[in-house]
Amino acid sequence: PNPRRPLTDPNLLPWPEDADVRRIDYKEPVVNEYREIEMFASRGCPLACNFCVVANVYYGGAGSWRPRNVDDVTGEIAAMKKKYPEMEGVFFDDEAHNGRKEFVIALCRSIIDKGLHTLKYNAMCGYWNLDRELLEWMKKAGYYKLRVGIETADKDVARAMHKSQSIKKLYTALEAARDTGIRVYGTFTYGALGSSPERDRATTSLIKDLLEKKLLYDMQISICTPQPGTPFYGSCAGEGAITTFDWQQYDGGRNVIQSYKHYTATQIKEEVARARRVAANAGGPRFRDADFSGVLSAIPAETKKLLLICSGPRWQTRALLAELNKRPGLEVHLLLRPDPDDDFNGLALWPFGEGALAPERLPSASRDGLRRESYPLALVQINHNCGDASDYADVFRVAESAAARWIAVDIKGAVRGAAPARTER
Numbered sequence: 001p002n003p004r005r006p007l008t009d010p011n012l013l014p015w016p017e018d019a020d021v022r023r024i025d026y027k028e029p030v031v032n033e034y035r036e037i038e039m040f041a042s043r044g045c046p047l048a049c050n051f052c053v054v055a056n057v058y059y060g061g062a063g064s065w066r067p068r069n070v071d072d073v074t075g076e077i078a079a080m081k082k083k084y085p086e087m088e089g090v091f092f093d094d095e096a097h098n099g100r101k102e103f104v105i106a107l108c109r110s111i112i113d114k115g116l117h118t119l120k121y122n123a124m125c126g127y128w129n130l131d132r133e134l135l136e137w138m139k140k141a142g143y144y145k146l147r148v149g150i151e152t153a154d155k156d157v158a159r160a161m162h163k164s165q166s167i168k169k170l171y172t173a174l175e176a177a178r179d180t181g182i183r184v185y186g187t188f189t190y191g192a193l194g195s196s197p198e199r200d201r202a203t204t205s206l207i208k209d210l211l212e213k214k215l216l217y218d219m220q221i222s223i224c225t226p227q228p229g230t231p232f233y234g235s236c237a238g239e240g241a242i243t244t245f246d247w248q249q250y251d252g253g254r255n256v257i258q259s260y261k262h263y264t265a266t267q268i269k270e271e272v273a274r275a276r277r278v279a280a281n282a283g284g285p286r287f288r289d290a291d292f293s294g295v296l297s298a299i300p301a302e303t304k305k306l307l308l309i310c311s312g313p314r315w316q317t318r319a320l321l322a323e324l325n326k327r328p329g330l331e332v333h334l335l336l337r338p339d340p341d342d343d344f345n346g347l348a349l350w351p352f353g354e355g356a357l358a359p360e361r362l363p364s365a366s367r368d369g370l371r372r373e374s375y376p377l378a379l380v381q382i383n384h385n386c387g388d389a390s391d392y393a394d395v396f397r398v399a400e401s402a403a404a405r406w407i408a409v410d411i412k413g414a415v416r417g418a419a420p421a422r423t424e425r
């Protein structure tokens with residue numbers, strides 16, 4: 001292969017294409033809470049975690065962090081807001097938005113000076129330099145959420161990952177964020193190099209504690225996946241731990257690729273499932289804010305049978321079922337992607353497989369079964385509470401094909417998108 005070229009100065013790059021595509025249409029709805037346009041204020045990362053594709057494959061190692069000129073960043077924000085008045089904020093999808101504290105403060109100053117602090121900002125950050133001074137600047141500039149890579153509670157796992165870690169610093173940073181009024185979305189990973197059931201369980205205990213202390217607003221639990229080209233892949237291959245070369249399975253969320261002698265793929269999967277259960281039960285503020293008590297009043301009293309389309313997280317499914325079960329005589333069937341942890345005993349289940357849910361992708365047995373059942377009403381789970389649910393268009397088409405009428409409920413419990421009754425079936 002050719003040698004790597006020197007890292008590009010991000011100030012030489014043009015703003016992203018916005019003539020043929022509309023950047024406002026590329027919002028990320030699940031974690032972003034506003035209509036946000038994605039931007040990069042910097043490129044690269046000071047670190048090089050052993051599993052990270054960005055640091056290791058794109059940029060060739062640690063020390064790749066490069067900031068943009070802050071006035072150019074705020075110029076881009078102002079231009080987008082002018083072009084799309086409906087824009088509510090910006091998602092800085094940098095690898096490490098806060099690569100340098102002075103850079104973020106300068107960016108905050110520029111945002112405030114240009115009157116752009118009325119927008120909402122959300123950014124990918126490390127917790128290494130999140131102190132009160134920085135967080136107060138960010139709050140003043142309109143930042144409402146930071147996504148922070150925490151990954152593990154265990155020092156040895158962090159060391160094996162090549163990730164700098166200090167639990168004390170983490171708590172200090174998260175307490176400062178909570179006191180400043182900035183939400184934190186934490187990310188955690190299981191089955192990393194050096195992990196074990198005990199070490200990953202320590203991470204689960206950390207998640208529980210952070211949620212209970214309201215230091216996390218929301219979180220993501222992923223499976224550490226040895227992507228080819230990373231040192232993690234090399235280590236796993238070296239110890240014969242790679243179990244498949246079916247790249248489709250390298251998804252980081254459902255499948256475990258590595259099986260260590262002391263910690264098998266099955267055990268890793270069990271620890272991930274356990275962590276997700278503990279997290280759902282501990283419930284971050286985002287979960288606790290949800291209130292599904294209004295759902296029943298949106299369901300006509302004469303409804304005897306309902307199809308619940310499980311296109312949101314399982315905790316939301318369970319919360320909805322608990323609510324629906326309060327209506328005597330209401331029979332609930334589920335359309336869902338089966339999960340080994342499911343415990344929906346006694347309910348009629350229509351399965352769908354991997355990939356996005358759409359009428360064309362339904363297995364024929366489920367499609368035919370739904371048609372036979374002829375549901376009067378379908379209830380669609382939406383996994384966010386953005387005003388715009390156009391990202392669920394395919395799921396709504398499934399609802400239309402399966403039921404005479406459908407309603408949707410968002411992640412906070414608001415009922416919306418009630419479709420008029422269809423005149424024909």
Ligand code: SF4
Nearest residue numbers: 045047048049052055
């Ligand atoms: S901190 Fe994040 S972006 Fe940086 S190397 Fe680690 S995983 Fe990659």
